[in-house]
Amino acid sequence: MIAEIFTASLFASTIRLATPYLFATLGETIGQRSGVLNLGLDGMMLMGAFFAFWVAYLTGSLILALIVAILLGALMGLVMAFISVTMQAEQGISGIGVYLFGLGMSQLLFQKFIGTPRTIDGFPKIAIPVLSDIPVFGEIFFNQNFLVYLAFALVPIVWFVLQRTNFGLMIRAVGQNPEAADAMGISVARVRYTTLILGGILASIAGASLSTALINTFQQNLTGGMGFIAVALVYFGGWRPTGALIGSLLFSFVNALQLQISVVGVGIPAEFAVMSPYIITLIALIFASKRRDKPDALTKPFQRGGA
Amino acid sequence: MLHKRARLLLTAMLVLFAMSFMTVSAQDDGVFRVAAVAPSATTDLAFSQSMYDALLSIQAEMGEENFEFVFQDGTFVVDDAAVALRDWASSGEYDLIIAHGSQFGSILEELAPEFPEVSFAWGTDVNTFGLDNVFAYTAAAEEGGFINGAMAGLLTKSNVIGVVGPIEVGDAAAYINGFVEGAASTNPEAEVNVVYIQSFSDVPLATEAAQTHIANGADILTGTAQMVVGPIAVAQENGVLWFGTQASQAEISGEVGVMFQVYHWEVVLSDIIALIGEGTMGGESYVLTLENGGLVMDFGQAVLP
Numbered sequence: 106m107i108a109e110i111f112t113a114s115l116f117a118s119t120i121r122l123a124t125p126y127l128f129a130t131l132g133e134t135i136g137q138r139s140g141v142l143n144l145g146l147d148g149m150m151l152m153g154a155f156f157a158f159w160v161a162y163l164t165g166s167l168i169l170a171l172i173v174a175i176l177l178g179a180l181m182g183l184v185m186a187f188i189s190v191t192m193q194a195e196q197g198i199s200g201i202g203v204y205l206f207g208l209g210m211s212q213l214l215f216q217k218f219i220g221t222p223r224t225i226d227g228f229p230k231i232a233i234p235v236l237s238d239i240p241v242f243g244e245i246f247f248n249q250n251f252l253v254y255l256a257f258a259l260v261p262i263v264w265f266v267l268q269r270t271n272f273g274l275m276i277r278a279v280g281q282n283p284e285a286a287d288a289m290g291i292s293v294a295r296v297r298y299t300t301l302i303l304g305g306i307l308a309s310i311a312g313a314s315l316s317t318a319l320i321n322t323f324q325q326n327l328t329g330g331m332g333f334i335a336v337a338l339v340y341f342g343g344w345r346p347t348g349a350l351i352g353s354l355l356f357s358f359v360n361a362l363q364l365q366i367s368v369v370g371v372g373i374p375a376e377f378a379v380m381s382p383y384i385i386t387l388i389a390l391i392f393a394s395k396r397r398d399k400p401d402a403l404t405k406p407f408q409r410g411g412a
Numbered sequence: 413m414l415h416k417r418a419r420l421l422l423t424a425m426l427v428l429f430a431m432s433f434m435t436v437s438a439q440d441d442g443v444f445r446v447a448a449v450a451p452s453a454t455t456d457l458a459f460s461q462s463m464y465d466a467l468l469s470i471q472a473e474m475g476e477e478n479f480e481f482v483f484q485d486g487t488f489v490v491d492d493a494a495v496a497l498r499d500w501a502s503s504g505e506y507d508l509i510i511a512h513g514s515q516f517g518s519i520l521e522e523l524a525p526e527f528p529e530v531s532f533a534w535g536t537d538v539n540t541f542g543l544d545n546v547f548a549y550t551a552a553a554e555e556g557g558f559i560n561g562a563m564a565g566l567l568t569k570s571n572v573i574g575v576v577g578p579i580e581v582g583d584a585a586a587y588i589n590g591f592v593e594g595a596a597s598t599n600p601e602a603e604v605n606v607v608y609i610q611s612f613s614d615v616p617l618a619t620e621a622a623q624t625h626i627a628n629g630a631d632i633l634t635g636t637a638q639m640v641v642g643p644i645a646v647a648q649e650n651g652v653l654w655f656g657t658q659a660s661q662a663e664i665s666g667e668v669g670v671m672f673q674v675y676h677w678e679v680v681l682s683d684i685i686a687l688i689g690e691g692t693m694g695g696e697s698y699v700l701t702l703e704n705g706g707l708v709m710d711f712g713q714a715v716l717p
Contacts, residue, residue, distance in 0.1 A: 114627035118620055125616070212453075212486065221455040222664055225647055320619045321645040324638070325453045325486060329429040329614050360617060364624045367607040368574070380610075 106371065112286035116245040120253060121319055122357035124246040125150070125328075127256040129335035130342065131263050133305025136380060137339055138267060140280040141189055146308050147332025148207020149181045153208040153309025155211040158323035161225050169316055173307035174313035175306050181207070182303040182305020183394035191373045193406035205245040212325045219323070227250070228252055252314040259307075263346040276300055280400030283407040293407045302406025308332065333387070341389040343398045352389065356382050444474070445480040448510035451488040452613065456638035457610075458658040462487050463512045465659070466677035470685070473678075486597045488613070495518045500526040509686055514582045520546060524694075531693045533684055536583045538697040544691040549680045551700040553583040553603060553636075553657060554590030556609040556673025556688060556707050558570055560655040561594025564632045565602050567653060574625025575606040576618050576635035576643045584636045587657050587673070589635055605630065615642040622646035644669075653714055669712025679706040 114361050129146055151175040161170035180202065228250040236247040247412035275296050278286040283293045311331075316323045325350045338356065342348020359382040446467060450460035464483055471479045477646060482500075487493045492518050500509050509522050511534040520534050528545055534658045536550035540560045564573050573595055577588050588606060595604050605628065619642030622633055626646065634655040635643045644661060647654040647668045654665045656672040680698040689694065700706025 112627070114624070118623060118627070121623070122616070122620055163533070216453075216455070222457055224641075224645040224664060224666075274550050315616060320615055320642045321649065322615075322641045324523075324615055326613065327615055329611070329616070331616070361620065361624070364607055364617075364621050367621075368605045368624050368628050370605065 106245055106369070109372065110362070110365055112334065112365070113241045115361055116358075117248070118247060118361040118364070119354060119358040120245060121333025122360055123353040124256045124319065125314045125331060125352040126251045126335055126338060126356060127260070127350060128252075128307045128311035128314060130353055131256075131259055131346060132304035132311070132339040133277050133339045134344055134346060134349050135263065135267070135276065135307075135362055136297075136300045136304035138344055138400055139276045139297050139405055140278045140400050140405060140407070141186075141297050141301055142196045142336075142404045143185055143189075143202065143203075143301065143304055143308075144333070144336060145181070145185055145203025145207065146199055146200075146304075146335055147328050147330055148204035148211075149178060149185075149308035150312035150315070150328045150332050151207045151211040151326070153178055153312030154316040154327050155214055155312075157183045157309075157313035157325055158225065159214070160285045161227070161317050162219070162223060167228055170317055171313060172309070174309045178306035180300050180305070181337060182302035183298070183310065184245060185305060186301040189406070190297045190301070193408065196404050196406075208326060215323060222322055222324050225317065227316075228318040235296055250318045252310070252318045255310075258313070260346045260350045267346065272299075277400075279407075280402055283402050283405075287407070287409055293409075295299075297407075307309050308324075308335075311335070337386055337390060340399075341386065345398070355389075356386060358384065359385055364391045414676035429709075442478065444479050444688075445506045446479075446506075446510060447484075447496075447506045448481065448512055449484045449493045449496050449516070450486050450512040451493075451515070452486060452638040454483060454485045456641075457656075457661050457664060458638045458640060460512065461659045462631070462675040463510070463677050466675075466681055469676075469678040470681055470714045473682075488513075488515075490515050490519060490678050494523070497523055497532075501530045501532075504530075507531060508684065510534065515611065528693075531684075531688050533694075537701065540695055540697060545694050547684050547687075547694050547696050547698070549677070549698040549700070550620065551583045551675055552585075552702075552705060553587035553673065553707075554593075555599065555702050556643050556657060556709060557587040557590025558594035558597070560634060560657070560671055560673060561591035561604070562598045563594075563703075564591070564634065564653075564655055565595035565597065565599030567670070568599065568602055568632050569600045570609055570629050570631040571599070571630035573602055573604045573632045573634070574622065574628075574630035575604060576621045576625070576633065577606060577608040578612040579610055580617060583658075591655075609640065611638070612637045613639055615639045618642045619646055626650050628653060652686050654712070660710045662710060667713045670714045671712060672710045674708045674710045676702055676708055679704055711713075 156177050157170040157174040160173045186196045189196045233247040237243040275291050279293050279296045287293050338352035341352040452460040454464040455650050467481045484496050500506050508531045510635050524532050524543050524546050533547040536569035538548050540546045540548045592604050595602050609617045622643035632653045633647050636657050646666050653670050654668045660672045660674050
């Protein structure tokens with residue numbers, strides 16, 4: 106029975122399911138490290154999912170679809186930055202506003218320009234030469250589509266930027282003590298604008314990975330709240346890229362496991378299996394709450410000279 | 413002689429008084445008006461679309477000048493639906509108010525007695541709560557499920573069939589149970605694996621469920637509810653045959669679509685409209701069946717040239 110459950114396809118499924126969570130969580134990690142909470146993540150994902158799908162459907166070009174998703178994500182990140190950084194609106198509420206905008210607008214545009222669900226030929230699997238032939242591991246890790254590889258490649262890249270570059274140092278400084286960062290000559294607003302734009306881009310790509318790679322279709326409210334799970338995963342991961350990776354994989358593994366258990370026919374109630382990813386997330390959040398890695402200035406608008 | 417200002421005030425009061433009759437008597441203009449709320453999009457190729465298509469069909473039959481409807485889709489949250497239903501009932505403008513979703517039953521049971529002069533309908537269920545102004549409707553989804561399952565049992569080569577279900581309730585459970593029995597009737601050797609993802613709308617999870625079925629050897633898939641667009645795309649990508657229910661998925665499933673059980677709620681709605689016209693506001697239950705034409709089997713491109 107163990108061999109029936111823990112198959113290569115289970116882990117390959119985990120990798121696939123983790124991809125949109127990983128993109129969104131990495132983007133939110135960058136933003137939160139600079140002190141900004143973005144609850145509009147799910148709305149950005151929906152918009153990215155819709156526009157990527159629409160462009161791919163109209164033109165047949167997946168690369169163009171990805172470029173459009175990136176530009177759209179940057180725009181939405183810019184909007185979020187204007188609202189939360191320049192206007193200093195309460196970040197949680199403004200994020201919810203962005204989420205509702207993305208939810209409604211993607212639905213409206215879908216009804217207006219597509220109307221009924223359609224499918225596209227999404228990003229195909231790319232077998233990495235030699236590596237994909239490795240028994241078991243090859244199927245799991247090296248026979249996935251381009252966006253899966255991109256998501257996992259971003260983990261060390263984001264880590265390197267945050268931990269080994271001047272820009273990463275500025276991000277962390279702004280997130281921990283924006284007053285001190287400002288006194289050192291760092292533009293808090295510019296850093297936060299940049300991180301929110303990057304976060305918007307990654308959120309949009311997360312959505313695009315759903316509609317042009319994982320599912321190859323678009324339907325209203327396609328993400329079903331994935332963006333909010335991603336925000337929770339940032340806390341779970343301790344605001345670290347490696348933590349984002351672990352959280353995304355763990356959450357997705359449990360999801361994939363409950364599907365595999367149902368197919369194989371193990372006598373575990375389906376309801377228990379389905380709620381298990383969320384129970385594990387809650388448990389992880391309890392432990393994460395004890396962490397001291399949380400940016401001290403998270404959710405606090407910065408105003409030179411004090412509030 | 414009344415002061416000028418008093419005359420104006422009296423005139424305004426008379427006009428408002430007259431307008432209140434205009435609202436109440438809106439239904440007397442010969443136009444039959446329906447308001448409906450549904451949990452998902454009118455383009456979901458499943459549950460909500462089936463009711464929306466039925467209303468369009470009725471409108472085409474009766475004519476737009478005789479039949480009007482409003483449709484609030486994407487209203488999964490019960491509280492949001494309750495607001496819409498109460499607003500419609502309070503307006504007095506509608507001859508029939510439909511709550512299309514089994515989760516709306518409790519609201520209707522509470523709301524209907526407050527508006528005895530308004531006719532309500534809800535599904536999928538047969539319970540009218542003993543109220544004279546509530547109709548109930550459901551579908552014998554197990555019938556088409558059995559046919560789909562029987563066909564799937566005959567067509568499978570790997571003897572493994574995958575089912576992606578939402579939550580094990582209502583017509584979803586009926587369809588899947590019928591499907592499993594149908595497959596067993598023509599191919600007792602076939603293994604039918606059922607996964608309930610515990611959501612009507614989680615498309616990514618439904619998609620992955622379909623992938624898991626295929627990874628476990630399934631060469632035929634079926635599913636129900638609005639999240640099936642994901643599994644259909646997986647079926648197409650892998651060249652796996654697809655059977656559907658609730659609405660025709662022939663177009664989206666392309667060459668892998670075999671057969672679909674299509675709900676025709678207009679069979680029920682026509683009868684309800686006729687009864688309301690005769691003064692019967694509710695108290696009847698309906699079941700769509702193959703026999704009464706409420707369920708129709710539609711073929712996909714895998715079968716038709």
